[in-house]
Amino acid sequence: MKHEIFRKSRNFRLEVERKKHRKNKVENHVWKKVRDMEGYGMFDFSSMKTRLVMVISGVSLASTILIGGFFIFENVRYNEASIASYRQDLESNVETQLKEETQVAVSILDEYNKKAQSGEMTVDQAKKEAADRVRDLRYDDGKGYFWIDTKEGVNVALLGRDTEGKSRIDAVDLNGVHYIQEMIKNGLQEGGGFTDLQFAKPGETQPLPKRNYTVLFQPFNWVIGTGVWIDDIDQAVAERTEVYNAKLRSQILTSLGVMVVLQLIFIAFARYLGGSIAGPIQKVTERVQVIGTGDFTLSEQDAAELDELAARPDEIGTMAHAMKDMNEKVRELMRDVAQTAEYLAAASEELTSTADQAAEVSQSIA
Numbered sequence: 001m002k003h004e005i006f007r008k009s010r011n012f013r014l015e016v017e018r019k020k021h022r023k024n025k026v027e028n029h030v031w032k033k034v035r036d037m038e039g040y041g042m043f044d045f046s047s048m049k050t051r052l053v054m055v056i057s058g059v060s061l062a063s064t065i066l067i068g069g070f071f072i073f074e075n076v077r078y079n080e081a082s083i084a085s086y087r088q089d090l091e092s093n094v095e096t097q098l099k100e101e102t103q104v105a106v107s108i109l110d111e112y113n114k115k116a117q118s119g120e121m122t123v124d125q126a127k128k129e130a131a132d133r134v135r136d137l138r139y140d141d142g143k144g145y146f147w148i149d150t151k152e153g154v155n156v157a158l159l160g161r162d163t164e165g166k167s168r169i170d171a172v173d174l175n176g177v178h179y180i181q182e183m184i185k186n187g188l189q190e191g192g193g194f195t196d197l198q199f200a201k202p203g204e205t206q207p208l209p210k211r212n213y214t215v216l217f218q219p220f221n222w223v224i225g226t227g228v229w230i231d232d233i234d235q236a237v238a239e240r241t242e243v244y245n246a247k248l249r250s251q252i253l254t255s256l257g258v259m260v261v262l263q264l265i266f267i268a269f270a271r272y273l274g275g276s277i278a279g280p281i282q283k284v285t286e287r288v289q290v291i292g293t294g295d296f297t298l299s300e301q302d303a304a305e306l307d308e309l310a311a312r313p314d315e316i317g318t319m320a321h322a323m324k325d326m327n328e329k330v331r332e333l334m335r336d337v338a339q340t341a342e343y344l345a346a347a348s349e350e351l352t353s354t355a356d357q358a359a360e361v362s363q364s365i366a
Contacts, residue, residue, distance in 0.1 A: 053267075053274040060266035068259040075251050079244045086240050090233045091211070095194060098213035101139045102192070102226055105146045106217055108133050113219040127220055131157040134224065146226045151188070153180050156222060173197050174207045187214030187223040201229060209234065280312070 109130050116126035134146050135157040148156035153169025168180045179197050186193030192215030198207040212227030 050274075052277060053270045056270035056273065057263075057267050060270070061263055064259050064263050064266070068255055071255055072252055075248055075255075079248045083237065083241050083244055087233065087237045090236060091230070094211060094228060094230060094233070095213065098194075098211070098226055098228065099192070101144060102146070102213055102215055102224065104139075105134050105137055105224055105226070106215065108137070109217045109220060109222070109224065113217075127156075130220070135160060140228070144226060144228065146224060148222050148224050149180065149184065151184060151216070151221055151223060153184060173199060183212055183214045183225055184223050187216050187225060191215070195227075197227075199229075 112121075112126040112130035112133075115121050116123045121129070131148060134148060137146055138144060145159060147158040149168065150156060153167050155163045155166055155168050158164055169184075170178065171180045173179050175198055177197065179195065182197075183195045186195050192213060195212045195214065197210050197212060199210045200207050208229050208231040210227050210229045212225055214223050214225035216223055
């Protein structure tokens with residue numbers, strides 16, 4: 001009777017413990033599902049998966065920004081260099097044209113200088129006829145003309161204006177620049193030189209940029225020059241700049257779009273990698289927590305997941321395999337303990353029965 005009561009009490013306690021363990025297991029499973037549904041793992045910075053995802057995403061973001069920023073910077077620099085090169089080409093074409101046209105005028109002066117040297121005419125006659133020829137000389141559909149000044153600044157020829165025969169050495173432009181002095185100084189250089197001024201076009205009042213070329217004709221002590229307005233260069237450069245800027249904006253938007261797509265891909269890869277590394281560790285951790293409650297039973301799903309993890313060739317597989325072995329060995333130990341307990345209970349029951357029989361015999365003898 002005593003043994004029967006003891007066995008029932010023990011079985012009741014074991015059943016209560018099993019129900020408690022199953023309840024804890026269910027609660028842990030439900031809480032895990034709730035956390036997954038709420039995205040808890042995404043913001044739990046103590047989680048290995050979250051930290052791994054954050055590190056990979058951060059590195060990829062920094063790399064994407066650096067590479068994208070360098071690409072955009074190079075595009076901007078290339079754009080600026082292209083515009084500068086375009087302006088330089090236009091200005092170089094203008095300078096080449098001015099030099100070539102001036103050489104035509106210089107060849108006329110040289111022609112009359114040779115006539116003077118040969119005695120065909122006097123020097124004064126040669127200078128006068130040469131000045132008349134240069135005064136009437138035109139290019140660029142009549143818009144281009146020439147002027148002549150002495151090294152001292154006395155005007156020799158300029159479209160027949162009343163400045164001819166007078167000194168222009170102290171003349172200034174709208175910015176206060178002594179442009180005659182500048183053009184003479186640059187013209188005295190080897191091969192001549194260029195001078196940028198601000199002058200209004202004929203019939204206009206607004207000053208516009210003008211580039212002039214002057215060169216010395218030594219036999220007559222003259223500085224001959226010509227010039228063109230280069231505001232059309234500014235207009236052409238502005239139009240080309242707008243085209244380049246539109247292209248640059250399109251490239252930047254495209255680059256930003258590619259950067260966003262790449263970052264999304266990196267984030268997806270980071271989450272996948274984080275799940276593939278931290279996910280198995282989390283499963284093993286959850287199993288350890290379950291074992292910590294004293295529940296060593298395995299459902300079919302738990303056993304299949306543990307077998308899948310143990311089959312991995314990496315450290316996670318080794319840890320899962322060790323966990324599986326530990327779980328099986330503990331369960332075997334618990335079965336041995338249960339068998340021993342049952343054996344002890346049976347022995348105790350047999351001893352109790354023997355004692356009862358001995359007591360009955362003693363009473364019957366008495």
